[in-house]
Amino acid sequence: MYCNKILSVFIVYFSLNLSHGQKDIKFFRNDYIYLEATESFYKINSLTKNFFDAKRACSLEGASLWYPENKEEAEAVISYWNSTQPTWWSVTLGMSDLIVKGLFETIDGKRVSDVYHNWNLGEPNNSGNIEDCVVIVSTGKMIDISCNIMNPFICKKTLQSLEWNQQCNMPDLDYKYNEKTEKCYKIHPVPLNWTEAYNVCSSEQSHLPVANDWVVINTLVKLFETAPKEWNAGSYLRGMYHLGIHNRFNDGWQTVKGTPFNNSLALWGTRLNEGSYDQCGAMFYTGRLTQVDCSLKSFFICEHDRVDLTSHTKNEENLPI
Numbered sequence: 533m534y535c536n537k538i539l540s541v542f543i544v545y546f547s548l549n550l551s552h553g554q555k556d557i558k559f560f561r562n563d564y565i566y567l568e569a570t571e572s573f574y575k576i577n578s579l580t581k582n583f584f585d586a587k588r589a590c591s592l593e594g595a596s597l598w599y600p601e602n603k604e605e606a607e608a609v610i611s612y613w614n615s616t617q618p619t620w621w622s623v624t625l626g627m628s629d630l631i632v633k634g635l636f637e638t639i640d641g642k643r644v645s646d647v648y649h650n651w652n653l654g655e656p657n658n659s660g661n662i663e664d665c666v667v668i669v670s671t672g673k674m675i676d677i678s679c680n681i682m683n684p685f686i687c688k689k690t691l692q693s694l695e696w697n698q699q700c701n702m703p704d705l706d707y708k709y710n711e712k713t714e715k716c717y718k719i720h721p722v723p724l725n726w727t728e729a730y731n732v733c734s735s736e737q738s739h740l741p742v743a744n745d746w747v748v749i750n751t752l753v754k755l756f757e758t759a760p761k762e763w764n765a766g767s768y769l770r771g772m773y774h775l776g777i778h779n780r781f782n783d784g785w786q787t788v789k790g791t792p793f794n795n796s797l798a799l800w801g802t803r804l805n806e807g808s809y810d811q812c813g814a815m816f817y818t819g820r821l822t823q824v825d826c827s828l829k830s831f832f833i834c835e836h837d838r839v840d841l842t843s844h845t846k847n848e849e850n851l852p853i
């Protein structure tokens with residue numbers, strides 16, 4: 533009884549300690565920097581996107597499209613952006629009036645009047661009746677614009693919301709460790725085309741699986757057994773999953789890691805000719821490989837290589853013990 537109590541106190545202490553581990557390191561992803569002033573991670577995206585694509589890009593990385601909570605955060609982030617991207621005029625914010633015209637809300641459902649709302653004089657003015665999105669300019673003023681305008685954007689992740697998948701050594705808790713391959717896998721239940729699937733895995737710091745040996749192939753076959761096979765929201769390639777092999781450069785089959793694919797015939801199911809449009813790899817549930825048209829949708833699995841924590845820790849003084 534008494535012993536149990538001590539044990540549970542110990543377990544609580546221990547797990548608190550573990551969950552605090554990652555927060556102490558203050559590491560989310562290599563491509564995000566940590567600002568102490570706001571206790572959050574940010575990524576400055578110089579590849580411009582419209583509001584919808586920017587919002588999605590942040591979300592795929594486990595973060596969200598940035599908006600300032602308050603004046604302090606606006607200043608801290610703009611000051612960082614000023615020092616790294618001095619030529620930028622504005623960035624798209626994670627707010628819009630797309631749900632109810634005229635009611636500007638953040639993407640997590642707060643009224644903009646309850647967060648930072650330093651509108652430029654005369655804004656928002658819904659010019660041309662098409663301005664449902666918002667940018668902030670480097671002076672800290674906000675202006676409404678069309679959601680289709682391509683702009684730089686910033687993704688944000690709060691330290692508070694950071695969780696860590698210890699086994700897979702990554703923030704995404706949906707990845708499951710596999711002992712046979714010593715890699716982690718996440719099953720994606722919505723079919724996408726090969727290029728989109730590639731992008732999703734890449735955003736999750738993973739890649740489509742490279743099935744060039746039997747251990748991986750057998751592992752994938754096992755995963756397929758538990759994975760979804762039916763989808764009723766459009767057409768998709770039945771009975772197979774995307775693989776991380778392709779001939780997109782038209783110079784021979786290669787893996788998504790840029791290495792030549794060992795084109796050992798034994799692994800192929802249906803093999804089409806080289807000149808075909810089918811330049812992407814897929815795998816039947818049985819483990820046989822095939823070539824498919826890259827624009828066709830299929831279910832997919834992302835594979836994550838565990839990386840040594842210390843090798844992707846930026847703040848050297850905060851190395852994990």
Ligand SMILES: *[C@@H]1O[C@H](CO)[C@@H](O)[C@H](O)[C@H]1NC(C)=O
Binds near residue numbers: 607608670671
């Ligand atoms: C950022 O740069 C703009 C334009 O040079 C300047 O007006 C603004 O005060 C700067 N903001 C911060 C927080 O450094």
Ligand SMILES: *[C@@H]1O[C@H](CO)[C@@H](O)[C@H](O)[C@H]1NC(C)=O
Binds near residue numbers: 659
């Ligand atoms: C709305 O504001 C923009 C600046 O963002 C300005 O160019 C435009 O003339 C204004 N339109 C109206 C109808 O006031």
Ligand SMILES: *[C@@H]1O[C@H](CO)[C@@H](O)[C@H](O)[C@H]1NC(C)=O
Binds near residue numbers: 795796
């Ligand atoms: C390719 O795979 C086959 C069959 O598994 C193996 O015998 C061969 O050595 C491999 N070739 C290379 C270059 O790895």
Ligand SMILES: *[C@@H]1O[C@H](CO)[C@@H](O)[C@H](O)[C@H]1NC(C)=O
Binds near residue numbers: 725726727728826827
């Ligand atoms: C895959 O889907 C995306 C988004 O729908 C589309 O932009 C892209 O062109 C498609 N890729 C191919 C190879 O068809």
